[in-house]
Amino acid sequence: MWTIDRAREGDLAPLARLHEAVRPGRWSTDALRAEWLRSDAIILVARGAAGAPGVLIARRVLDELHVHDVAVATELRRRGVGGELLDALAAVAGPPEVRRILLELRAGHAAALGLYAGHGFVVVGRRPRYYPDGEDAILMTRTIESGQSGLPLRVDVPVVENRAEGGANHRLVVRVPDWPGAEPGQFVMLSAGARTDVERTDPLLPRPMAVYRGHAKAAAAEIEILYKASGRGTRLLAETLPGQQLRMLGPLGGAFPPIPRAGAAILVGGGTGIASLYELASRAAGAAVVHVVLGARGESDLMGVEDFASLDVDLHVATEDGSRGQRGVVTDVLGPLLDRIAGPAPTIYACGPTPMMHACARIAKAADTRCVVSLENNMACGFGVCLGCAVPMTAGGYSLLCRAGPVYDAGDVVWERLS
Amino acid sequence: MSAVDMRVDLGGIELKNPVLTASGTFGYGSEFAPFMDLCEIGGFVAKSLTLEPRSGNPPPRIAETPSGMLNAISIENIGVEAFLEERLPLLPEEVVVIASCFGTEVADYAKLAARLSESPRVAGIEINASCPHVKSGGIEFGQDPGLLRELVVAVREATPKPLLAKLSPNVTRIADMARVCEAAGADGISLINAVQAMEVDVETRRPVLWNVLGGLSGPAIRPIALSMVWQVARAVRIPVCGIGGILTPEDAVKFLLCGATAVQVGTANYINPIASGEVARGIEAYAARHGFARVSELIGALELPERL
Ligand SMILES: Cc1cc2nc3c(=O)[nH]c(=O)nc-3n(C[C@H](O)[C@H](O)[C@H](O)COP(=O)(O)OP(=O)(O)OC[C@H]3O[C@@H](n4cnc5c(N)ncnc54)[C@H](O)[C@@H]3O)c2cc1C
Ligand SMILES: Cc1cc2nc3c(=O)[nH]c(=O)nc-3n(C[C@H](O)[C@H](O)[C@H](O)COP(=O)(O)O)c2cc1C
Ligand code: FES
Numbered sequence: 053m054w055t056i057d058r059a060r061e062g063d064l065a066p067l068a069r070l071h072e073a074v075r076p077g078r079w080s081t082d083a084l085r086a087e088w089l090r091s092d093a094i095i096l097v098a099r100g101a102a103g104a105p106g107v108l109i110a111r112r113v114l115d116e117l118h119v120h121d122v123a124v125a126t127e128l129r130r131r132g133v134g135g136e137l138l139d140a141l142a143a144v145a146g147p148p149e150v151r152r153i154l155l156e157l158r159a160g161h162a163a164a165l166g167l168y169a170g171h172g173f174v175v176v177g178r179r180p181r182y183y184p185d186g187e188d189a190i191l192m193t194r195t196i197e198s199g200q201s202g203l204p205l206r207v208d209v210p211v212v213e214n215r216a217e218g219g220a221n222h223r224l225v226v227r228v229p230d231w232p233g234a235e236p237g238q239f240v241m242l243s244a245g246a247r248t249d250v251e252r253t254d255p256l257l258p259r260p261m262a263v264y265r266g267h268a269k270a271a272a273a274e275i276e277i278l279y280k281a282s283g284r285g286t287r288l289l290a291e292t293l294p295g296q297q298l299r300m301l302g303p304l305g306g307a308f309p310p311i312p313r314a315g316a317a318i319l320v321g322g323g324t325g326i327a328s329l330y331e332l333a334s335r336a337a338g339a340a341v342v343h344v345v346l347g348a349r350g351e352s353d354l355m356g357v358e359d360f361a362s363l364d365v366d367l368h369v370a371t372e373d374g375s376r377g378q379r380g381v382v383t384d385v386l387g388p389l390l391d392r393i394a395g396p397a398p399t400i401y402a403c404g405p406t407p408m409m410h411a412c413a414r415i416a417k418a419a420d421t422r423c424v425v426s427l428e429n430n431m432a433c434g435f436g437v438c439l440g441c442a443v444p445m446t447a448g449g450y451s452l453l454c455r456a457g458p459v460y461d462a463g464d465v466v467w468e469r470l471s
Numbered sequence: 472m473s474a475v476d477m478r479v480d481l482g483g484i485e486l487k488n489p490v491l492t493a494s495g496t497f498g499y500g501s502e503f504a505p506f507m508d509l510c511e512i513g514g515f516v517a518k519s520l521t522l523e524p525r526s527g528n529p530p531p532r533i534a535e536t537p538s539g540m541l542n543a544i545s546i547e548n549i550g551v552e553a554f555l556e557e558r559l560p561l562l563p564e565e566v567v568v569i570a571s572c573f574g575t576e577v578a579d580y581a582k583l584a585a586r587l588s589e590s591p592r593v594a595g596i597e598i599n600a601s602c603p604h605v606k607s608g609g610i611e612f613g614q615d616p617g618l619l620r621e622l623v624v625a626v627r628e629a630t631p632k633p634l635l636a637k638l639s640p641n642v643t644r645i646a647d648m649a650r651v652c653e654a655a656g657a658d659g660i661s662l663i664n665a666v667q668a669m670e671v672d673v674e675t676r677r678p679v680l681w682n683v684l685g686g687l688s689g690p691a692i693r694p695i696a697l698s699m700v701w702q703v704a705r706a707v708r709i710p711v712c713g714i715g716g717i718l719t720p721e722d723a724v725k726f727l728l729c730g731a732t733a734v735q736v737g738t739a740n741y742i743n744p745i746a747s748g749e750v751a752r753g754i755e756a757y758a759a760r761h762g763f764a765r766v767s768e769l770i771g772a773l774e775l776p777e778r779l
Contacts, residue, residue: 166557170501203505206744243742251718253538253690258742285535299743430533432540433741437498439544440533449526450547469529471681 054100054133056140059107063097064088067107074123079109096140098124098133106133110141112150115309117141119155122164134164138171142196151235151309152193159188168192174436174456177447177464191447193456195306204304204435205230208247208297212274214290218352222290224277226298233269233303236310236332237262237426237459240302241434242277244285247297255285260431260454262328263303264356278327278355304434305458308401309424311336315398318343318389319365320382320412322404326355328426328458329403337363343389343398344368347382347408351375383411390419397421402462406470413462423462427470429453444469475758476765477751479513481733482658482710483633484595486513486567489727489766490751493714493737494519494571494599494637495544497747499558506744512751513733514567516661517554519599521573522583524550534670534679539691539716540738541668543682546573546599551586559592569635571597577612577622581629588630596632598622598657601639601664613639613664616651623655635712637661638703640692645699646706653707660703661712661735663696689738690716697729704730704771718746720753727754730771 068081087093098106106124110117124133141153157164173192182189213225241258266275281290311317321329326346336342347370348354360367368385369377378385390397397419402412403426416423432438434454442450444466477488492515499517500509527547534541570593572583580598587593600613600622612622623636636652640663649660665686670679696715704711713726714735723734739746758766
C-alpha cells in the first residue's frame with residue numbers, strides 16, 4: 053500500500069530514478085529540484101514500503117492546475133496509484149482558488165485516457181500533430197467541485213414558494229434534502245411542471261435552470277431559481293403550487309472561474325442569463341471591483357435586478373424600451389464602460405442569448421481581455437449520456453455542455469456553428 | 472427474497488430480470504453509477520460502437536416534441552478499442568453488458584462483432600441496423616431484406632455470442648424483416664429503434680435539427696412499438712426484446728404481454744436516471760399483485776378477443 057503526500061526534498065532523487073525508469077530523459081534530479089522550488093508547482097508523491105511508486109507534477113496557472121506528468125512504477129500499473137494521485141491533487145487544491153485540472157496526453161495513449169476518464173476528466177479538445185513525432189494531443193479537464201461527494205442528487209423536492217415577479221419572470225424556492233452545495237454557474241435539471249400521480253409525458257424533458265441562490269451545502273437547503281415562463285415547460289412550472297413536488301437533478305456542470313480578491317471583473321447578463329451570474333457577483337462583491345451590466349426588453353423583464361442593486365457592485369442597466377437605465381442593449385453599455393476603466397481590461401463574464409455572448413466575446417477580444425461565457429443548448433439529460441448538448445470547439449470536435457460546460461472561454465468555442 | 476422469479480433467457484443471454492436499457496440512452500453504463508445500483512437491472516446495451524472513434528453532428532442535435540424527443544446524434548462514440556479497454560473495466564463484474572455494433576459496410580459489423588466477442592465481459596451482440604438519421608449504414612441495412620440477411624449472416628459467422636438484431640420501424644412489413652433475421656441466424660430481435668421524423672421552426676422557417684431528419688423516441692412512439700412487437704412476436708420463434716417509450720413498469724408489462732421476453736428502457740433514462748431500476752421493481756410488484764410466480768408467465772399473456 054501507499055500514502056500520498058506533497059514531495060519533500062528527500063523524495064526528489066528517488067522520484068527522478070522512478071521517472072528515468074518510466075520515461076527516460078524527462079526529469080533529472082536537478083530539474084526536479086528546480087521544479088519543486090517553484091511556488092506555483094505541486095509535486096505529489098505516492099510513498100510505499102518499497103519506495104515511491106508514483107509521482108504527479110502539476111503547476112498552477114490562474115484558477116487552473118496543469119498536470120505536466122504522472123508517472124507510476126511499471127510493476128504497480130493498474131493498481132490505482134495514478135487515479136489516487138489525481139484525486140489527491142483535486143483535494144489539495146480545491147475551490148475556491150482552483151476550478152479545473154487540465155492535462156494533455158498522446159492521442160494513442162488509450163490506457164491513460166481511460167484512467168483520466170475514470171477520474172472525472174472529460175475530453176475538451178484535440179491538438180493536431182502536437183508532439184514532435186506528429187502524434188495528436190488530447191486535452192482533458194476535470195472540474196473541481198465543491199462539497200464532499202460532488203455527486204449530483206436526483207430527488208423530488210417540495211416547492212416552498214413560486215411567485216410571479218413582473219414580466220413573465222418567476223421566483224421559485226424548493227427545499228432540498230442533503231444538498232451537496234453548488235458553485236456559481238452550476239445548474240439543475242427541473243421537471244417541466246409538478247409531479248403527478250400518472251407519469252407526465254408532455255412536456256417530456258426536464259429544463260436546465262441555474263442555481264440562483266442557495267449554494268451552501270446543507271442538510272436541508274432552500275434553493276432559489278429565477279425563471280421566465282416562456283414556453284410550455286416553464287409555463288407549467290409557473291402553475292406549480294407550494295407543497296407540490298418537482299423532480300430535480302443536480303448540481304450539474306462546472307463553475308465560473310472565481311473573481312480574484314482585490315481583482316476586477318465585468319459581469320454581463322441578458323434575459324434569463326442574469327440568473328447564472330448572481331452568486332458569482334455576490335461572492336466577489338466588496339472584495340473585488342465588480343461591474344455588472346444587466347439587460348432585458350423592459351424594466352419588468354429584468355430578472356433579479358433589485359437583488360443585484362443591494363450588492364456592493366457597480367450596476368448598469370440597459371432596456372430595449374428605455375423603461376430603466378440606458379435605452380439599448382448590454383453591449384451598448386459594455387463598450388463605453390471598458391473605455392472608462394483605466395489599466396488592463398478586467399475579465400468579462402457573460403451569460404445570455406447566444407448573439408449577446410458572441411458580441412461580448414468580440415468586444416473582449418478587441419480589448420485584449422479574457423471572456424468567459426455560460427452557454428445554452430438544448431439538453432435532454434444534463435449528465436452526459438444523450439450527447440445532445442454538443443458545443444463545437446475551436447480545437448476540433450465537440451464538448452458536452454452539461455459536463456465540460458456550461459462555462460467556456462469564449463475563444464474555445466466555434467460561435468458560427470453554435471445555433 | 473423476491474416471491475416472483477424474475478429471470479428470463481433472451482436468446483441465450485441469461486438475465487436476472489427482463490429490464491435492459493437501450494443503446495444510446497445509457498452511455499457506457501458507469502455514467503449511471505452515481506444514481507443507481509447497476510446490478511438492479513437485467514443488463515444494458517451500450518452505445519453503438521464503430522471500429523474507430525466517431526464524432527457526431529453539429530448542434531442542434533436534439534429537440535423536444537409532443538410526448539417525445541427528436542435526436543440526430545449520428546452515433547458519436549469512443550470506438551470499440553476504447554470501450555473494451557477503458558469503459559468495460561469500470562463496470563461491476565455482475566453487470567450484463569450487451570454491445571451494439573454499427574458500421575457503413577457489412578464487413579465493419581463483422582469485424583466489430585469479432586473483436587467484441589473476444590471479451591468475456593460482453594454477454595451478447597446487438598446489430599444496430601436501424602439508426603434513422605445516418606446517411607450510410609444503419610437503416611440502409613434495416614430497410615432492405617436482402618442486405619439485412621447478408622448483414623446478419625456475416626455477423627453470425629463472426630460471433631459465437633448470442634446475437635440480437637435491432638430493427639427499424641420504418642419498413643412496410645416488420646414481421647418479414649424479423650423472419651429474415653431469424654432465418655439468417657439471429658438469436659433474438661430487438662425493436663423498435665427511433666422512428667424517422669422531423670420538426671420545423673416556423674419563425675425561422677428552418678428544420679429544428681441541423682441534420683433535418685432525426686429519430687423520434689419516447690412515449691409518443693410506444694403504441695407503434697407495441698403493435699410491432701406484437702406482430703413480430705407472432706411471426707418468429709426467437710425471443711423479442713421490446714423497445715419504445717417505456718417510462719413506467721406498466722408500460723413494460725404491456726410489451727411482455729404482447730410477447731416480448733425482455734424490454735429496453737430508453738429515453739426515460741434521461742428524464743429519470745433511475746427509471747430502469749424502478750421499472751424492474753415495478754414489474755415484479757405487478758407480477759406479485761396478479762399472482763404470477765414467474766415473470767416469464769407474462770410473456771405473450773395478452774387476453775385476445777375470441778374472434779382472433
Ligand atoms: C445551463 C443553463 C442554465 C439555465 N438557467 C436558466 C435560469 O436560471 N432561468 C431561466 O429562466 N432559464 C434558464 N435557462 C434556459 C431555460 O432552460 C430555458 O428557457 C427553458 O428550457 C425553456 O423551456 P420552456 O418550457 O419555456 O420552452 P419550450 O419552448 O417548451 O422548450 C422546448 C425545448 O427546448 C429547450 N429550450 C428552449 N429554450 C432553451 C434555452 N434558452 N436554453 C436551453 N434549452 C432551451 C427546452 O429545455 C425544451 O427541451 C438555462 C439554460 C441552460 C442551458
Ligand atoms: C439520443 C438517442 C441516441 C440513440 N442512440 C442509439 C444508438 O447509438 N444505437 C441504437 O441502436 N439506438 C440508439 N437510440 C435508439 C434507442 O436505443 C431506442 O431504440 C429508441 O430511443 C426507442 O426507445 P425509447 O422510446 O424508450 O427511447 C438512441 C436514441 C436516442 C434518443
Ligand atoms: S444534456 Fe445530455 S449529454 Fe449533455
